Structure formats: structure tokens, C-alpha cells
Amino acid sequence: MTEDTPAPDADAPLTPLVPDDPDAAALEAVAGDGDPGPLPDAPRGTSELARVYAALLARAGETMVEPRLDATRRACELLGDIHTAAPVITITGTNGKTSTARMVDALLTAHGLRVGRFTSPHLHRVTERISVDSAEVAEPVFVRIHDEIAPVLAVVDAELDAVGRARLTFFEALTVLAFAVFADAPVDVMVLEVGMGGEWDSTNVADAQVCGFSPVGFDHMAHLGPDLTAIATTKAGILDRTVDPSPAPDPVAVVAVQEPEAERALAAQIAARGVRAVWEDRDFAVVAREKAVDGQLLTARGAVGSYPDLFLPLHGAHQVHNAALALAICEQFLSDGEKPLDAETVAQGFSQVDSPGRAEILRSEPTILVDGAHNPAGARVLADTIAEAFDFREVVGVLAMFGDKDPHGVLEHVHRFADRVVVTEAVSPRAMPVDELAAAAAEWWDPDDVLRAEDLNAALMQAIDLALADGEPGIGIVVTGSLATVAEARTLLGRKDA
The missing domain is CATH 3.90.190.20 (Mur ligase, C-terminal domain)
Incomplete structure (x- = not known):
């Protein structure tokens, strides 16, 4: 192992995953990896969160996808257009989305913005998916906001029932809840990780100012298609404008290095929409990297600036490329890609990143x-x-x-x-x-x-x-x-x- 390997609780015994632990339920509700299952009895002190989580889990699970936007949009509009409450950055792809979203959050926070971040899946608690100020939303806030929007969710469910359509799913309801939390905070910017695909993912009801694309690969083919062309085409749907009038009529695409087939498909979709794009290894790049204690050092070239000797407390070449993508996204968001960011502020942001x-x-x-x-x-x-x-x-x-x-x-x-x-x-x-x-x-x-x-x-x-x-x-x-x-x-x- 490396000389910098930490030694947390080396002699501690394993902690059993007991049947009445709410974390056991969390394991059943992993987006893309797990289907929400029955909620066990919760220990004292978490009954309100358990009640809300049970209500969410009673909805169709995350693998029971409804390829639509109108249901989520209807709920958001009834709640006062909460999906337009702040500018949006949306990140899609197959791998690296969550890490990239966390890096974007850290960089924007370092620049003094209040960030709302919505990611999936969660590891232990459903509240992990929604964060404000780089911190998991507090349980009382999660519960309060859910209870405030529940009547509107019921109205939309009834409208869908009346025409023989499926009610709001777990992920659709959770997306609405995230928008409501962000509007309540309020936040300066919303960073949204797409749950699956892009075109019809519920996060796509918001028009993103910057659309990030992590590497596209094979996953969820039953929903996204059998090849990289189909998968990438669906993911490119985050470039569509779904709000009229749009708060971000001219989005910019920031694209990580892709497999050739995926790159061709994304390029075709970007060109068809007339969207400006910046591409890794053309417009921005990882210039150098080396191992360091507890992580690595990288030098990145952005679309408009150079950023030397940035410490990233994560391992692996893929995380350095995620960092370059996050940096390019933030350049476009904070300065429209016209001037570089402050290198010291960027370094401060990256130093705070983690990815459990x-x-x-x-x-x-x-x-x-x-x-x-x-x-x-x-x-x-x-x-x-x-x-x-x-x-x-x-x-x-x-x-x-x-x-x-x-x-x-x-x-x-x-x-x-x-x-x-x-x-x-x-x-x-x-x-x-x-x-x-x-x-x-x-x-x-x-x-x-x-x-x-x-x-x-x-x-x-x-x-x-x-x-x-x-x-x-x-x-x-x-x-x-x-x-x-x-x-x-x-x-x-x-x-x-x-």
C-alpha cells in the first residue's frame, strides 16, 4: 500500500447491519443500482424521516423509469416554477458524474457562491442526495419541505391517474423535493447530476446554463439503447430547452474525452442544436499530474487559463480528468469562458473535495x-x-x-x-x-x-x-x-x- 494510507480504527470490529437499521433500507434504494425496497422500523429520533422516506419508497422505484418530463415540470410549476429559482449546471455521462458534481460544488463554494447539489445514488441516507453549502440537507428541513410539497405531489398524482398514466416516481418526486429545498434555502446555483440518460430524466426540466458530459459508456442499455450512439444521443438531451422563455437560451456544452462513437454522436447533437462546446484535449486538458501524499498534484489547462500544482485529495487518473471537466465547467459558468479563474481560489476548492x-x-x-x-x-x-x-x-x-x-x-x-x-x-x-x-x-x-x-x-x-x-x-x-x-x-x- 502507499506510505500515506490512513489507519482509521484498524482494530475496530465490524458493525453488524441489523434489521432495524434505516441504513439497510438505504441499500435498497440506490439509483441505477438498486430498487427501493420496504422500509424497516427506524430507531428513536428518526421517525419523521422514516415516515417521509416510506412515502417516497411507496412510489415506483428508480429502475421503473418513466421517460417523460411533463409530470415533474407540472409539479415544479404548481410550486412556483422552483426549477427556475437559480441558474443551473447539469452533468450527465456514465461514470464520474457524482465526483464531477462534487468538484463543481467545491469550486463554486470557494468562489463564494451558495450551491445546491442534487446527486444520486445515496450511500446511507436519502438526505445525502440533496446538499446546500456542501453539506447534506438536515433531516428536519428534508421532512418539512417534503410535507409542504406533498399536497402538490398529490394533485399531480391525481391528474396522472385521471388519464391512466403512472404517478410520479420515486426519482421524480425526489427531484421536485430537491428543487424545493434549493428554492427555500435559497441558493445561488443548482448543480444537478442526471439520474439516467438526459433527454427525459426529471432533472432536465431545468434549463442548464452549462451542460457537462462525463465519459459515456455502456450502462442501462434497456432504457438508453444498445450502442454508444443511442446512449450518447439520449444524454445529449440535456441541451434541449424545456422552459419558455428559457432562463438559459444559449447553453454551453463541456465535454470530457469520449470513446470515438460517443464523441461522434455528441458532436452531431451539439451541431444540430447550434450549441457552443468546449472539448477536453482540444480546449481544456490535464497537462501534468503526479502522485502526492493522500492524493495527487495536477496542472490543468482550462479553456481560458492555466492552473498549476493543484492538490486533489483523490486517487486515480480518472479523478484528475473529472477535475479538469469540473474546472472547465466552472470557467464557463463563472466567466462565460472569457477570463481565467483565480488560481488560488481554484486550489482551495479542489483541496476540499472528497468522493465517498x-x-x-x-x-x-x-x-x-x-x-x-x-x-x-x-x-x-x-x-x-x-x-x-x-x-x-x-x-x-x-x-x-x-x-x-x-x-x-x-x-x-x-x-x-x-x-x-x-x-x-x-x-x-x-x-x-x-x-x-x-x-x-x-x-x-x-x-x-x-x-x-x-x-x-x-x-x-x-x-x-x-x-x-x-x-x-x-x-x-x-x-x-x-x-x-x-x-x-x-x-x-x-x-x-x-
């Missing part, structure tokens, strides 16, 4: 790293990051996935860094059965190197025993496969902050 559940170290001796990679592109990035940033002499992988994901696409890259793997089941009705995942793993590892565990707690204990068996340091444990898996691991290891 993404190449995150939770414990040392042995080092336990968690990462929410759940598709081939995410697993490839994880493998690259481990190879570059860590000096493990051996790695034990711990893996739990969902049944609608591509196990071999993920295992191909997990196999690059894991010498052995312990497979188990995620806490979700959509979990891939352990026997199915073990059979897939047996095609990549020798049979003796594929172990099974009945749950993640048992898998972690088994992995720790393997890592400590010979008494020599340097064996790492990497937990991955979904963000639900990461969330459960964080809970078991006593980390519920996100």
Missing part, C-alpha cells in the same frame, strides 16, 4: 478499499487506479453485484488486480445469486481462488482472515460490484458519513 465510495480507504492493517464500480468502465478505472496508486503485494477481492449487470465485463477488470475473490450477495431483491456470481468468477480464477460467503459481513471476515494469514503486511482487500455493496461495507466498518 470511490476508491475510498476505510481501514488499514489490512488496507480495505471500497469502490462502487458496477459496470465494465468503472471496473477498468478501478483496476487502473489500484495499479497506479497502491503497492499491494496481493489483493483479495470482495464482490457482490446486481442481477441486471454484466458480471464478465466487471470480472475481466477485477481479475487484473485480485489474486483471489470472495463472492457474496448484495442486500437487494435484485442481487445476483451467489452461485451465479461464483460460476462467472470461476471462468476468470482457478476454482480454489473463488470463495463464497452467505453475506457481506462473512465475506469481509473471510477476506480479512486471508489477508492476515501469513502475518506479512501488504495484502489489500478491495470491495466492489455496486454502490449498495460499498454502502453495506462502510456500515459494517463503522463509517456512515458520506
Whole structure:
């Protein structure tokens, strides 16, 4: 492992994920990775949040997508056009959206703006998805705003019922709630991460001044299409104007490096709309980077400025490129791309960035790293990051996935860094059965190197025993496969902050 690996609670026991823990419910409601499930009884002190969360979970889950904007727009308009209450930055893509959104938030905050950020999924608490001033919305505020907008949600539900259409979904209602929180604060800017796709994602009811595109890859093909052209075309829908008159009639697209097919599709959509665009490696770029204690140093070239020696407290080349994308987005938003940002302020912003559940170290001796990679592109990035940033002499992988994901696409890259793997089941009705995942793993590892565990707690204990068996340091444990898996691991290891 690296010399800067932290040692949080190295000897602390695992914390069981008990049935009455509301965090168990959070594992059931991971956007794109999990379907909202039944809400367990909540401990004292969280009954109001549990009540509101139960009401949200009673709606159609996040994998039950309604490709529409009119329902969310109707609710926002009835609430006083809350989707236009502040300028908007929207970020779509396949991987890196959340990290990029958090970086944009940090940079704008460093520049003195009050930022409202809406991201998904959450790791432990639904309140994590909505933040103001870079902090998770307080439970009383979340509850109060939900109760204030609930009558309007009921009106829209009734209108949809009357014409035989599905009621507002979990994600649609949560999007409306986020807009309402931001309007109530109020905030100076809203940073919105698209939940799925772009064209018909509920966040797209807001017209973004700047539209960011992280790398587009394969995921959610049942909803987005079978190839990168279809997926990228749907994501380019965030460039559409849905408000009349639009508060941002001339958006700018800021585009990260893409696969050639995705780049061609995005370029075609941008040209068709006559939108101005800035592209990574043409208009902005990562100039240099090097490993540093607890992260890395980068020099970035923006569209209008140069920013040397920025400290980013995250590992992996992908995070440096996310940072370049975030910086270019902020240049366009704060100065219309006409003048550079203050380099010291940019450095201050990046120094405050974190990204829980993404190449995150939770414990040392042995080092336990968690990462929410759940598709081939995410697993490839994880493998690259481990190879570059860590000096493990051996790695034990711990893996739990969902049944609608591509196990071999993920295992191909997990196999690059894991010498052995312990497979188990995620806490979700959509979990891939352990026997199915073990059979897939047996095609990549020798049979003796594929172990099974009945749950993640048992898998972690088994992995720790393997890592400590010979008494020599340097064996790492990497937990991955979904963000639900990461969330459960964080809970078991006593980390519920996100």
C-alpha cells in the first residue's frame, strides 16, 4: 500500500447491519443500482424521516423509469416554477458524474457562491442526495419541505391517474423535493447530476446554463439503447430547452474525452442544436499530474487559463480528468469562458473535495478499499487506479453485484488486480445469486481462488482472515460490484458519513 494510507480504527470490529437499521433500507434504494425496497422500523429520533422516506419508497422505484418530463415540470410549476429559482449546471455521462458534481460544488463554494447539489445514488441516507453549502440537507428541513410539497405531489398524482398514466416516481418526486429545498434555502446555483440518460430524466426540466458530459459508456442499455450512439444521443438531451422563455437560451456544452462513437454522436447533437462546446484535449486538458501524499498534484489547462500544482485529495487518473471537466465547467459558468479563474481560489476548492465510495480507504492493517464500480468502465478505472496508486503485494477481492449487470465485463477488470475473490450477495431483491456470481468468477480464477460467503459481513471476515494469514503486511482487500455493496461495507466498518 502507499506510505500515506490512513489507519482509521484498524482494530475496530465490524458493525453488524441489523434489521432495524434505516441504513439497510438505504441499500435498497440506490439509483441505477438498486430498487427501493420496504422500509424497516427506524430507531428513536428518526421517525419523521422514516415516515417521509416510506412515502417516497411507496412510489415506483428508480429502475421503473418513466421517460417523460411533463409530470415533474407540472409539479415544479404548481410550486412556483422552483426549477427556475437559480441558474443551473447539469452533468450527465456514465461514470464520474457524482465526483464531477462534487468538484463543481467545491469550486463554486470557494468562489463564494451558495450551491445546491442534487446527486444520486445515496450511500446511507436519502438526505445525502440533496446538499446546500456542501453539506447534506438536515433531516428536519428534508421532512418539512417534503410535507409542504406533498399536497402538490398529490394533485399531480391525481391528474396522472385521471388519464391512466403512472404517478410520479420515486426519482421524480425526489427531484421536485430537491428543487424545493434549493428554492427555500435559497441558493445561488443548482448543480444537478442526471439520474439516467438526459433527454427525459426529471432533472432536465431545468434549463442548464452549462451542460457537462462525463465519459459515456455502456450502462442501462434497456432504457438508453444498445450502442454508444443511442446512449450518447439520449444524454445529449440535456441541451434541449424545456422552459419558455428559457432562463438559459444559449447553453454551453463541456465535454470530457469520449470513446470515438460517443464523441461522434455528441458532436452531431451539439451541431444540430447550434450549441457552443468546449472539448477536453482540444480546449481544456490535464497537462501534468503526479502522485502526492493522500492524493495527487495536477496542472490543468482550462479553456481560458492555466492552473498549476493543484492538490486533489483523490486517487486515480480518472479523478484528475473529472477535475479538469469540473474546472472547465466552472470557467464557463463563472466567466462565460472569457477570463481565467483565480488560481488560488481554484486550489482551495479542489483541496476540499472528497468522493465517498470511490476508491475510498476505510481501514488499514489490512488496507480495505471500497469502490462502487458496477459496470465494465468503472471496473477498468478501478483496476487502473489500484495499479497506479497502491503497492499491494496481493489483493483479495470482495464482490457482490446486481442481477441486471454484466458480471464478465466487471470480472475481466477485477481479475487484473485480485489474486483471489470472495463472492457474496448484495442486500437487494435484485442481487445476483451467489452461485451465479461464483460460476462467472470461476471462468476468470482457478476454482480454489473463488470463495463464497452467505453475506457481506462473512465475506469481509473471510477476506480479512486471508489477508492476515501469513502475518506479512501488504495484502489489500478491495470491495466492489455496486454502490449498495460499498454502502453495506462502510456500515459494517463503522463509517456512515458520506
